[in-house]
Amino acid sequence: MNRDIALQFCKECRWAYQAWVTHKYLFDQNDKQADTLEKSIEFFNRLSPITQEYCLQQIAKLHDPAVQMNDRNISVDFVVKFGEWGDKEAEIKAIEARLAKLWGHLKPARNKLLAHNDLEALLADEALGGFPEGEDDLYFEALQELANEVHVKWVDGNPYPFDDLAINDVFEFLKVLEKSQ
Numbered sequence: 001m002n003r004d005i006a007l008q009f010c011k012e013c014r015w016a017y018q019a020w021v022t023h024k025y026l027f028d029q030n031d032k033q034a035d036t037l038e039k040s041i042e043f044f045n046r047l048s049p050i051t052q053e054y055c056l057q058q059i060a061k062l063h064d065p066a067v068q069m070n071d072r073n074i075s076v077d078f079v080v081k082f083g084e085w086g087d088k089e090a091e092i093k094a095i096e097a098r099l100a101k102l103w104g105h106l107k108p109a110r111n112k113l114l115a116h117n118d119l120e121a122l123l124a125d126e127a128l129g130g131f132p133e134g135e136d137d138l139y140f141e142a143l144q145e146l147a148n149e150v151h152v153k154w155v156d157g158n159p160y161p162f163d164d165l166a167i168n169d170v171f172e173f174l175k176v177l178e179k180s181q
Helices: 003-028 038-062 076-082 086-103 107-114 119-124 135-156 165-180
Strands: none
Touching (some): 003 076, 003 135, 003 165, 076 086, 076 135
């Protein structure tokens, strides 16, 4: 573990967050979705699963093992195993356990649909994996805590807050789309 790895881990966490909030505020929490997206319905019917699957894939990458064969992955497992946490180890492992529990909801989708075209899963055409209501927020709260701890210890002593710029971008996009109708 070093400063460069820590900073890259924080960036990957923030990217997963940005992918999540983009989908969430464009589709899941867009109370004007029917009105705003009405004219381009087919496009948005494709864009919604694209953004959702991409977000889930970014989360999945954060849960890769630290080492696979001879390759290392910048992941939650990596920063926990190689972060040299000392007296904070119990706190870091508690955050890891929260993330792992929440990741467990998504793992079936990763294993059957995101990383593979599983025959039975595709033919069954059923939802595989997903956060129960509100647990996506809990996941990203825990991820924020871990990114903060990594940044504090390995980068500059300060937290690494995820920003809301992606949410603002969604709102701006929806305003432009509304004006064009």
